Amino acid sequence: MPLSQTLEDNGENIVDRLYYNGKIYSIDNENRKYTALGIEKGKIAFLGDDKEALAIDADEKIDLKGKTVLPGFVDSHLHMLNYAFVKQSYIMQSAKSIEEIIRAGREIAKTMSGENPEKWIYGRGWNEVNFTDEKRDLTRFDLDRISTDRPILFIRVCGHKAAVNSKALKIIMALEQTEDYIEQIDEENGILTEASVKLCYNAMKEPSVEQIKDMILSAQRDLNAAGITGVETDNFLSLPGRNSYRIMTAYKELENENKLTLRVREQASFTAFEHMRKFIDDGNTTGNGGEYYKIGPVKLYEDGSLGARTALMNSCYTGTDTYGVAVHDRDDIYCMVDYAYKSNMQVLVHAIGDKASDMVMDAYERSVQKYGKRDARLAINHLQIVSSNLFDRMKKYDVLAYIQPLFVASDKNIVAGLVGNEAEERSYMWKTMLKKGLICCGGSDSPVEDFDILSNIQIAVTRDALNEKTEGWYPEQKLTVEEAVRLFTINNAYGAFEENRRGSIEIEKDADLTVLSDDIFEADPHEISRIKIAATIVAGRTVYEA
Missing domain, CATH: 2.30.40.10 (Urease, subunit C, domain 1)
Structure with a gap:
């Protein structure tokens, strides 16, 4: 050589x-x-x-x-600052019952007894599927047993549903913005879904730039220790205050101080058109930035999650008359994609249900046909259940697939019960994506799942949970080790326009x-x-x- x-x-x-x-x-x-x-x-x-x-x-x-040397691992989609924020709080993934959560919450409340009563108790990660007492959502009545004097927010593992206590609910209902999200709030039970979950962040104390920098460095240490050299991260909706410019300032200052050891690409996330437009009009463009922090795609949301039954489906959830939640109607998603595309932004849209990804693809096709095809590297995030013709549509327009193999282990035992066997057969089709010629970019969606890339690769290859050894769930969708490694190396470089x-x-x-x-x-x-x-x-x- x-x-x-x-x-x-x-x-x-x-x-x-x-x-x-x-x-x-x-x-x-x-x-x-x-x-x-x-x-x-x-x-x-x-x-x-x-x-x-x-x-x-x-x-x-x-x-x-x-020893073995590979190109540096990259995670194509996580929430770096929310991971750091949760790390400082009550991590609930291992909770096995509602009563366990109440006991742990009371202990946290005791430790905060001398602090300002307006300081929130925050936790994330509960999953009713894992509860051994009652397999139901947490409610304000459960959280009121922890405290009625201090606001409490406990977010479900998926991030698309949360429970608050009565004190927190009162604060949320008094916010001026709440009127826009009232349909996403079950006021009786204190349950929030989709964008209303983030309303709590408007009421919490906003961290300073220095506090954000500390969170970045904390997450960076953990990511580097996992072999990760780069990430694409959805940060703007991840912290109290949701102050995108403060977040960008924190990253830029750390880069200028030569303290970043992780290449970070910001997935600039928005739920409202006017916020996205202001960000773009202020001169932010995909690719702007330095060696360690730069702007990536505009990140939008079209639906929720399967576990919360808010992923938008073409057919009803089993035993219900609900189809899930459309974060944007057809005109709204057209408008947001149109503006971003004509402004030369890369676009990534969250779509878990088949109807959601159909709507996103409709918006992409419309924008490309209107303004002409370019090397935009448009992408759809998650793609957990898809329509039978979606991959052909994506291939025609060179749309990338951002996928999280770890979800197979988490969801394989619940998909059929939620959406039926026919839809299950159209879920988590990683091998089919590759056969159709799609470029797939691997991620974790941390803190929804662990950002351990070796675990992600193992599940992509085996279609088993980490503690299982079977023929695999839908084994025809297994990837080879090489294919799985490429998800987290060269494919992610391509998604970031950095393959050269x-x-x-x-x-x-x-x-x-x-x-x-x-x-x-x-x-x-x-x-x-x-x-x-x-x-x-x-x-x-x-x-x-x-």
Whole structure:
């Protein structure tokens, strides 16, 4: 393997750092494999075998001792700041009963007894499916047993439904904005759905720029430790105050202070047209920013979640007369997509139910036909249940699929009960997407799910929960290990318009790398999640080492 042009031009075979005795998988178009790799000024400068590496002088030589090196892992969709916010609060994913939640809530209330009574008790992650006492939603009557003096917000695991106590409900109902979301509020039971969930953030104390910076750094440490070198993150609706400009300021200041070790692409999320338009009119454009923080797509929402029965379906949920929730009617989603597309923004829309993704695709087709086709890399997020012709429509317009394989483990036992067997057969069709020629970008939707990419890859390959070992749920939809790895490397680079800089290990590309303790391609597919992250490297700098 020849040296890079840069080294040849210098007439010196010198790199900053040389790795050897490894298993280096390039994930390039030819799936080349190497044993040695050189980095110079944050770029890949040499690729070859150990014998060729002997001719290279390096400031530092590192024996990989047989470890595996992959392009740096990237998560295409999570909520980085909400993850950090939840981390500071009551994490409820493991709660097995309503009574357990009430007991834990009372303990939290005790610890806050000396604090301002207007400070909220906040938690996220409950799931009625896991309750062993009563399999029902939390209500204000449950939360009132914790406290009637301090406002409480407990958000369901999906983020699309929440329960509040009577004190919080009174605050919410007094907000001027609440009138616009009144249909999403069950006032009797204190249950909020969809955009009304975020109303609570309007009443909570808004964090300062310095507090946001602390949250970013906390989440960054955890993400780097998971082998992650980059993320696309939906932040604007994730914190009290929902202050997008304060959030952007925090990231930009950290980048200017050289404190970011994670490449962050902002999925600029909006639920109202006027907010999105102001953001665009203020000069924010996809791609604007620096090496570590930049603007990505406009992020919109068309429906909710399956578990909350707010995903928008073409047919009723089993045993009900409800079809789910349309966050925007047809005219609204047309208007938002139209403005973003003509403003040269990339667009990503949340759509879980089949009717939701049909409506999003209608809006994309209309905008492309109106303004002409360009390399916009429009995308649909989630795509959990789809109409039979959707993938062909997406392929025609080069629409990307942002998917979260972890959802298979979480939802496979409830889908048929929610929407019936026929719709279940049209769910989580990752392999079919690839066969149809779609580019699929892998993500976690953290804190809805864990951002552990190795777990995500294992579930994509096995179609089993992590603790299972079966033939897999709809095994024809299993991905190969290579296909699953590509979801979180080169495909995500493509989704970010960065495939020429990142996503594969090639000469002159950025040295963003994930080092694994074991060979992911030789491991038992059901043991992939047990592989350890040995190191995380961003722009040639080791930002995590086990």
